[in-house]
Amino acid sequence: MAEEAVPGERDRLQAVVFDVDGTLVDSERDGHRVAFNLAFEEAGMPDRWEVERYGELLAVSGGKRRLSHYFEQQGMAEEEREELSGRLHVRKTQIFMEMAKEGEIEARPGAGELVDELADAGVRLAVATTGSREWVDPLLDRLFGVKRFEAIVGGDEVPRRKPDPSAYRMALERLGLPAAAAPAIEDSVIGLEAAKAAGLACAVVLNDYTRDQDFSAADVVLDGFGLPNDPVAVISDPHGLSPPGHLDLDTMRALVAATAPTG
Ligand code: XBP
Ligand code: MG
Numbered sequence: 001m002a003e004e005a006v007p008g009e010r011d012r013l014q015a016v017v018f019d020v021d022g023t024l025v026d027s028e029r030d031g032h033r034v035a036f037n038l039a040f041e042e043a044g045m046p047d048r049w050e051v052e053r054y055g056e057l058l059a060v061s062g063g064k065r066r067l068s069h070y071f072e073q074q075g076m077a078e079e080e081r082e083e084l085s086g087r088l089h090v091r092k093t094q095i096f097m098e099m100a101k102e103g104e105i106e107a108r109p110g111a112g113e114l115v116d117e118l119a120d121a122g123v124r125l126a127v128a129t130t131g132s133r134e135w136v137d138p139l140l141d142r143l144f145g146v147k148r149f150e151a152i153v154g155g156d157e158v159p160r161r162k163p164d165p166s167a168y169r170m171a172l173e174r175l176g177l178p179a180a181a182a183p184a185i186e187d188s189v190i191g192l193e194a195a196k197a198a199g200l201a202c203a204v205v206l207n208d209y210t211r212d213q214d215f216s217a218a219d220v221v222l223d224g225f226g227l228p229n230d231p232v233a234v235i236s237d238p239h240g241l242s243p244p245g246h247l248d249l250d251t252m253r254a255l256v257a258a259t260a261p262t263g
Helices: 028-042 051-057 063-073 078-101 111-120 133-143 166-175 189-197 249-258
Strands: 015-018 124-128 149-153 184-186 202-205 220-222 234-236
Touching (some): 028 063, 051 063, 111 124, 202 249
Parallel strands (some): 015 124, 202 220
Antiparallel strands (some): 220 234
């Protein structure tokens, strides 16, 4: 017997899975980058990552992997670079946690408003990030209240980091939801690839580091979250969702409906 479609169920928004770095928070240029540089300085190293160079290094996800890739470019032998990257990353994480605690890392404009709107409507919240839980949880707590996120998957909990889909798959598993019910919100092409590979629909909120990347696979692209009184440009809208200059509950609902599996 053919499976009966449950009207409204197939296209119902049940959760949203957020990326953290660059999406919920503006953390890379004035956050992680600064923390990496302070770790270099403390270790007596001359290396400093300038704004543009750091943008290139963001192609490698995960802070420790990013360090190792950088030292590999400098021709450092594997054993030495693994040891040094590990050591520097421990210190960088402490420095970044301190910065987060001091309130130096802020939510992106409109992020908190969307989180509130979703939560008020009973939409469940989750996080799939490449960052480390050591700083992710306290930062989310300070900015949004960590308990509001039912599932948080950090980079150190998955076998492979984004663009691998592991983090998104694990978030869905913890939510107990199919991909069709829980779209992602990302800022980068690495994150978009990860979400898509796990079967999630994906909205993209651009930032300065990611605006020139190829988002042709995204389901909707906005120039930030936007706010009702401070709208942003809609960069691409292949499903005709018509966001009202900001990413809101209705747009996320329409996104799920437009990308619902058929048959
Ligand atoms: C974020 C990352 C992270 C941060 C640094 O990517 O790649 O590595 O840059 O954090 P995404 P850690 O937004 O796609 O999750 O040093 O804790 O790795
Ligand atoms: Mg990101």
